[in-house]
Amino acid sequence: MALTKVVLLCIQNKKQITITHDQIYKHFSQYGQIEKILIFEKTQIWKVFLETKNKETAQNLIKQCTNNILNQDASLRMQLYPSNLENPTFSDMNSAGKDYFKSKEKRDSLNxxxxxxxxxxxxxxxxxxxxxxxxxxxxxxxxxxxxxxxxxxxxxxxxxxxxxxxxxxxxxxxxxxxxxxxxxxxxxxxxxxxxxxxxxxxxxxxxxxxxxxxxxxxxxxxxxxxxxxxxxxxxxxxxxxxxxxxxxxxxxxxxQPEKSRVIVAKSFDDSVTTIDMLYNLFSIYGNIDKMVYQKDKSTLLVEYHLQKCADQCMEKLNNVVFQGQTLQITYSILQEITFLDELEELGLVEKTFYEERFIGSEATNRYKPKNSFIAAAPNDTIFLMNLSNELLNIESLQPLIETDIVEYKFYEDPKQKHSCALKFKTVEDAMYFLAKNHGKVMADRKILMTFSKKPM
Incomplete structure (x- = not known):
């Protein structure tokens, strides 16, 4: 039974749908006169005070409208409860409340x-x-x-x-x-x-x-x-x-260390590396005057004929992996190489280890004295030159090739100095092939090798 003419309306509104006073009024005015509506809480459950004409109207609303839905929306389920509030009060400026009784009086006075x-x-x-x-x-x-x-x-x-x-x-x-x-x-x-x-x-x-x-x-x-x-x-x-x-x-x-025509290279596999292999590799970057290979120390000294050749070697070969070892190349404090034998003869040192040596000449130079060149850095493609007609097929070169090649291409020359490009699987394979085979004689020709400037 209603305690007063005021009813507490609870609307389940989990979707937070906007509900107006007029929508509430429209629904409940069918069951009796609604004089005031005050919406005082808007959470997942909206709470509203409805002031009716009298207790009987309030009781009828509770009886008729409990568990109804609002605006034909099943998510807006309503429950009504008796209230001990006699009269919900609010100012005209309070938008949470609406006085339908005053509105009716004004309309009646106008009409x-x-x-x-x-x-x-x-x-x-x-x-x-x-x-x-x-x-x-x-x-x-x-x-x-x-x-x-x-x-x-x-x-x-x-x-x-x-x-x-x-x-x-x-x-x-x-x-x-x-x-x-x-x-x-x-x-x-x-x-x-x-x-x-x-x-x-x-x-x-x-x-x-x-x-x-x-x-x-x-x-x-x-x-x-x-x-x-x-x-x-x-x-x-x-x-x-x-x-x-x-x-x-x-x-x-x-x-900064001063530049020198002499470079120091370290970290070689002395079990397989020979001074000839090192010459074939380092001479790519310029004519060499002297070389000393201290095998038991895995150290190589190279004296280039020109400073720019030493610079090019530093740029292209430093930190390159050769036979599983990373080469470490620096400028030497020496400006030229003096062999230990010469120093020993002068009584300046006592020779305590063996060194392999190389002395360059015009016959061993790769390049002509006035020839300006820029050699390529190590890559997976080797360029072979000075091939005869008999070597213009891959089968004739097989005795030199110890590892698989990926691709090859021959270039014929009218002067019968043909050439060939061989592409290997890795740069290290290509370096080993060049170091071991540069300068070898096949079919009465000395085969010259270098790194290709245009890798395949």
Whole structure:
């Protein structure tokens, strides 16, 4: 049994669907007079106070409407409970509540001199009967009041949606019945009032929009200041680091090593590497005057005829893998090579280890003295030159090839100094083939080899 004429309505609303006062009014006014509606909680369960005409109406609502659904939406299931609240109170400016009793009184006062009948719209809104032609100014006032109510509802809906910053234009079209029934003066007043309310509506958004822009700008300023501080810190750290480096250089006199025509190469597999193989490899980058191979130390000294040849060797062969070892090549502190035997004869040193040596001449030079060249870096393709007619087929070269080749191509020459390109699976295979076979004689021809400048 109802305690008072007020009923507590609970609406299950997990989808957070927007529910208006008029939708609630439309549903419950079928079962009795609804005077006030106050929505006071909007979570997954909306809570609403309904003030009815009397206790009997409240009791009838609880009996008839419990477990009903709202707006024919199964997700909006409703439960009604008796309330001990005598009268829900709220101000006219409180959009959470709506007083339908006052609205009815105003409409009755507007229509007191007319015999007009009013009808309830789909949302519970009151509209004048268009068949009546009495008291046109009062019809206009009633329309303006309805327009105000509509705007209030729109503002409330926007607040529920967290004041989205998307200004929606209001429909300021004058209803047809107003055009037909009212004078131009009343129509103008109606439109002006609508524009005034619209301006008030837009100002709220502008205020919020301005505040949000202010917050954004403050965030940008703060971020910019942080970035400037970080850049200054990085600059200071770089300056401090450079100062430390300069100090260390002054203390330890760190200097770049001077260039020399003599290079020192280390890290060879002395079990398989010979001085001939090393000559074949290192002579690719220039004519060699002297070589010393200290086999037990896996160290090679090469004296090139020109400085640019030593530079080219440093650039192309340093850190290259040869026979499973990574070559380490540096400039020597010597400007030329002196053999240990010569130093021993002068009584300057005592020879304690064996060294293999090579002394170059015009006969051993790969290149003519004035020939300018740039040799290719090690790659998987070897270019063979000075081939005779008998060697213009892959079968004739098979005795030299110990590993599989991927591709080959012969190039015929009118002077019968033919050439051939052999592509190996790896760069290391190609280097081993060149080091072992450059300068070999086949079919009365000395075969010359180098790395191809245009790998296949």
């Amino acid at each position: 007191s001199t007319d015999d007009e009948q009013t009808s309830v719209g789909s949302q519970g809104e009151q509209y004048p009967n268009l068949n009546s032609t009495k008291n046109y100014p009062q019809n206009i006032q009633q329309s303006i009041y309805q327009y105000q109510q509509h705007l209030q509802q729109r503002l409330y809906e926007q607040q529920v949606l967290q004041m989205r910053l998307q200004t929606q234009s209001l429909d300021l079209q004058v209803p047809d019945y107003v055009n037909t029934l009212a004078s131009a003066q009343w129509v103008e007043q109606f439109v002006q009032l609508g524009k005034l309310l619209q301006t008030q509506y837009l100002l709220q958004y502008q205020l919020i929009d301005g505040y949000i822009n202010y917050i954004k700008q403050e965030s940008v300023n703060a971020l910019s200041e942080i970035q400037n501080q970080q850049r200054q810190q990085q600059l200071q750290q770089q300056q401090q680091l450079q100062t430390q480096i300069n100090t260390l250089n002054q203390i330890y006199h760190v200097e």
